[in-house]
Amino acid sequence: MNSEAHQKVQAEHLARNAFLYVRQSTLRQVRENLESSQRQYGLRDRALALGWPIQQIVVIDCDQGQSGSSAVEREGFQRLVTEVSMNRAGIVMGLEVSRLARNSSDWHRLLEICGLTRTLLLDEDGLYDPSHFNDRLLLGLKGTMSEVELHLIRARLRGGLLQKARRGDLGGRLPTGLVYGPAARVELDQDRQVQESFHHLFKTFRHTGSALAVVKAFRQEGLRFPHRVWGGPRDGELVWADLSYYRVTWVLACPRYAGAYGFGRTRSVKLPNGLVKRTKKKVPPEEWYAFIPNAHAGYINWEEYQENQKKLQQNSTQYRSQRQCTPPREGPALLQGLAICGRCGRRMQVQYHERRGHLYPDYVCGATASRYGQKQCQRISGRNLDRAVGELLLETVNPLNLEVAVAIEREVEVRLEQADRLRYQVVERAQQETELARRRYLRVDPDNRLVADQLEADWNAKLRELRSAQEQYEQQKQNARVSLNAAQREKILALAADFSAVWNNPNLPNRERKRMAHLLLEDVTLQKDQTVVAQVRFKGGALRTLELPLPLPFCVLSRTRPEVVEAIDALLESHDYREIVDILNARGLRSGDGRSFNVSIVGSICVKSGLKTRRQRLREKGLLTLKEIAKRIGVKTLRVIQWRHEGRVIGYRSNYRNEYLYVEPTSEQITLLKRATIR
Numbered sequence: 001m002n003s004e005a006h007q008k009v010q011a012e013h014l015a016r017n018a019f020l021y022v023r024q025s026t027l028r029q030v031r032e033n034l035e036s037s038q039r040q041y042g043l044r045d046r047a048l049a050l051g052w053p054i055q056q057i058v059v060i061d062c063d064q065g066q067s068g069s070s071a072v073e074r075e076g077f078q079r080l081v082t083e084v085s086m087n088r089a090g091i092v093m094g095l096e097v098s099r100l101a102r103n104s105s106d107w108h109r110l111l112e113i114c115g116l117t118r119t120l121l122l123d124e125d126g127l128y129d130p131s132h133f134n135d136r137l138l139l140g141l142k143g144t145m146s147e148v149e150l151h152l153i154r155a156r157l158r159g160g161l162l163q164k165a166r167r168g169d170l171g172g173r174l175p176t177g178l179v180y181g182p183a184a185r186v187e188l189d190q191d192r193q194v195q196e197s198f199h200h201l202f203k204t205f206r207h208t209g210s211a212l213a214v215v216k217a218f219r220q221e222g223l224r225f226p227h228r229v230w231g232g233p234r235d236g237e238l239v240w241a242d243l244s245y246y247r248v249t250w251v252l253a254c255p256r257y258a259g260a261y262g263f264g265r266t267r268s269v270k271l272p273n274g275l276v277k278r279t280k281k282k283v284p285p286e287e288w289y290a291f292i293p294n295a296h297a298g299y300i301n302w303e304e305y306q307e308n309q310k311k312l313q314q315n316s317t318q319y320r321s322q323r324q325c326t327p328p329r330e331g332p333a334l335l336q337g338l339a340i341c342g343r344c345g346r347r348m349q350v351q352y353h354e355r356r357g358h359l360y361p362d363y364v365c366g367a368t369a370s371r372y373g374q375k376q377c378q379r380i381s382g383r384n385l386d387r388a389v390g391e392l393l394l395e396t397v398n399p400l401n402l403e404v405a406v407a408i409e410r411e412v413e414v415r416l417e418q419a420d421r422l423r424y425q426v427v428e429r430a431q432q433e434t435e436l437a438r439r440r441y442l443r444v445d446p447d448n449r450l451v452a453d454q455l456e457a458d459w460n461a462k463l464r465e466l467r468s469a470q471e472q473y474e475q476q477k478q479n480a481r482v483s484l485n486a487a488q489r490e491k492i493l494a495l496a497a498d499f500s501a502v503w504n505n506p507n508l509p510n511r512e513r514k515r516m517a518h519l520l521l522e523d524v525t526l527q528k529d530q531t532v533v534a535q536v537r538f539k540g541g542a543l544r545t546l547e548l549p550l551p552l553p554f555c556v557l558s559r560t561r562p563e564v565v566e567a568i569d570a571l572l573e574s575h576d577y578r579e580i581v582d583i584l585n586a587r588g589l590r591s592g593d594g595r596s597f598n599v600s601i602v603g604s605i606c607v608k609s610g611l612k613t614r615r616q617r618l619r620e621k622g623l624l625t626l627k628e629i630a631k632r633i634g635v636k637t638l639r640v641i642q643w644r645h646e647g648r649v650i651g652y653r654s655n656y657r658n659e660y661l662y663v664e665p666t667s668e669q670i671t672l673l674k675r676a677t678i679r
């Protein structure tokens, strides 16, 4: 240590602490590079030589094993900066001070603060005072060089890696189904079963064009799919498992199965705090760092690979657009997000189907269906279920509110008990005084009559006081109870009335009704067997079981009631459809799905119920078609139509293509009609 160094160290520096910052970038360095550690700790002796007492030398070594490229996660470095900025550090020591911070901005900040607080810096090369221009320049350069060095190391490593990747020589693990052959050439797995499984997967996708269909096909055929375990004690072992949707999409997206070598399929991004985060953002093949088609043997060719990607992309957009058709939370399904499958315990999803302008929910447990291609676990119609749960809520809301009220009352009761204790103390004091009076009376000499009489009167008075205190206490207690309960009962009833009014309000959006259900219910477990059993669990833990008959199919529900069919049957004898519609509507009857009648409804009821049509009935009565009557009279059909308009022949509408059927005229009538024609 030369004299110049000693000149830099002043009394004001020695009055503050000396900080020794010890760091190794990686845990491996911490373990193996012991010499460097020793050198770092050796700097302590330099501080001693410069005049710092041993108790003033603080070692910061909590950043061992942290990389230096950013200060964010280095607690020790942060502490160092804090100590310096609070003017508590006289000197900062490091093996090479520029390595205190490996990031230029961190380093310059430290330098700036050291200059402001007149803190010295010391490394193996020498002692620096950042408030001196020369030292500052030197330190700045050192910092920049240090960052450059780090950059160069990284560039050299990365460059080598990329170079190898571009040649396709960058080894690494191969996906299941591909193995390294002689001379490190990539080949298809020699295991015939493995090879055929992959061929089968690609072939099935070629035929079906859907990853889910591939999963289903494997499931139906009872086939399993191979994959190799990565890492752990079973590293490299071949495992046969059910094919999952995820695996199919992964295999289809992996370019190596198409014999292509790709490197840099994803990109990493730098976060604002300086850390590098690996994201899974995929980039198209044109932007990969290295891309070599036909680099090795594959299960499909590159064209097919691209075709497959396109198909997958289309499938996913189709799926998305379908999902967007139903708005996510406006739908009427009351148990959305609450329904749980009673068979497998998974959450059930809602699917809607539309019938005549109404949306009806179905609760579907389809998790296994989409993942492993099995049959749907169960599907339960929500039409009756939602209604039943709604009714249950309305019916249960009274006790629920009572529960809330009880909770409030309990709180009030605590307060009441406190008041009660206070009031009871009056009684206790009266008891004590009575007891005292009693003892005083018993202790007195019975011969001393005067005193004894006085004490007896005293005791009696105390007894009376006690009794009145007790009575008063009891009465106050009763009063408090009664007034509280009456007030609360009123409140509860008001709440319950409010609830049913709000619930039944037709203008209330479905979302709000669902929100109310979510507030009250924990979940609803559904199971379908001979009946639908719904176990409704309330937030408070109460459990209610609903049992509903299996919902009837829609076609049965919409079937017209028998009396309507009978009425139509009777009316058809003497009325056409238009007249029947008017008559039915006038009688206030409704169709099976609650609509008023029109011609097409009546027509379809006839067909569905197997009633004889109007035309059949008229024909059975011997009425003639237009052609028949024209032939019979011996005129053109147009003439007959004209006669019908004029009322000379009688026709009835058959409602069969607006056709009219005609009453057969007698021979006299025919003669009359013909005579009219000749005129």
Ligand SMILES: [Zn+2]
Residues within 6 Å of the ligand: 341, 342, 343, 344, 345, 346, 365, 366, 377, 378
């Ligand atoms: Zn299920």
